[in-house]
Amino acid sequence: MIATESGWNLFVCGNGGMRPRHADLFATDLDDETLIKYIDRILMFYVRTADRLQRTSVWMENLEGGLDYLKQVIIDDSLKINSDLEDGMTKVVSTYQCEWKTTLKSPEKLKRFKHFINSDEQDKNLYYVRERGQRRPATEAEKIELIELSPAD
Amino acid sequence: MKDWIAVCQMDEIAPDTGVCATLDGEQVAVFRFADDTRVYAISNYDPFGKANVLSRGIIGSVGQQRVVASPLYKQHFDLETGICLEDDQVRLKTYLTRIEGGRVELNTVQ
Numbered sequence: 001m002i003a004t005e006s007g008w009n010l011f012v013c014g015n016g017g018m019r020p021r022h023a024d025l026f027a028t029d030l031d032d033e034t035l036i037k038y039i040d041r042i043l044m045f046y047v048r049t050a051d052r053l054q055r056t057s058v059w060m061e062n063l064e065g066g067l068d069y070l071k072q073v074i075i076d077d078s079l080k081i082n083s084d085l086e087d088g089m090t091k092v093v094s095t096y097q098c099e100w101k102t103t104l105k106s107p108e109k110l111k112r113f114k115h116f117i118n119s120d121e122q123d124k125n126l127y128y129v130r131e132r133g134q135r136r137p138a139t140e141a142e143k144i145e146l147i148e149l150s151p152a153d
Numbered sequence: 154m155k156d157w158i159a160v161c162q163m164d165e166i167a168p169d170t171g172v173c174a175t176l177d178g179e180q181v182a183v184f185r186f187a188d189d190t191r192v193y194a195i196s197n198y199d200p201f202g203k204a205n206v207l208s209r210g211i212i213g214s215v216g217q218q219r220v221v222a223s224p225l226y227k228q229h230f231d232l233e234t235g236i237c238l239e240d241d242q243v244r245l246k247t248y249l250t251r252i253e254g255g256r257v258e259l260n261t262v263q
Contacts, residue, residue, distance in 0.1 A: 115205075116180075117161040117172040123180070123205050125198075140203070 015057035182208035
């Protein structure tokens with residue numbers, strides 16, 4: 001998205017990395033609402049038609065009719081699926097959950113992060129050293145030193 | 154003579170995974186297969202990676218043998234005998250197991 005004097009310009013399907021591709025200019029001078037609508041529709045259309053792990057750039061290259069076809073579908077509603085695409089995005093947004101947060105709230109799931117199933121003790125075989133202000137696992141040699149230095153239980 | 158100690162409930166072990174239990178100061182990896190009614194118990198210590206991690210290993214079969222693969226360097230250990238498939242000089246301690254009323258019990262006697 002690029003802001004201009006008269007609204008937003010929307011570019012789609014660019015790619016960085018090993019196979020770079022310039023993004024295509026999809027629409028110009030959009031207001032906020034239309035911009036978000038177009039993005040929602042494009043993303044849902046991509047989600048439903050792309051192969052798994054396929055980049056949007058590759059998806060676009062393989063899309064029959066290319067950019068013009070995508071414009072027809074998204075802007076002119078040529079397939080009459082836009083309301084369906086928007087509903088799909090609404091559902092994704094409303095059912096989104098942070099899986100880490102969900103896990104932290106679940107005593108059942110937190111059990112998997114304990115070392116012992118039948119004790120709150122920790123693994124006594126773990127040793128760490130500080131390097132440049134950060135904690136890292138000790139090497140074998142450092143471990144021996146740490147064991148010798150620690151007071152007897 | 155037999156000394157059985159309950160370490161957890163059967164349903165606390167997700168099918169096809171393992172947990173680690175402490176038993177008389179020893180760390181024991183306890184595994185449950187989805188298609189099996191018994192559990193397997195083996196030392197949790199990986200002698201190649203020198204860490205207590207085997208309960209986190211992926212379990213499966215190599216031929217007829219049920220095994221766990223170490224999550225570190227992927228050596229396989231036979232869950233019945235404790236013998237390493239890649240190096241039969243290495244043998245881990247195994248434990249007798251039984252299920253009693255939904256509880257997983259391990260035996261402290263070899």
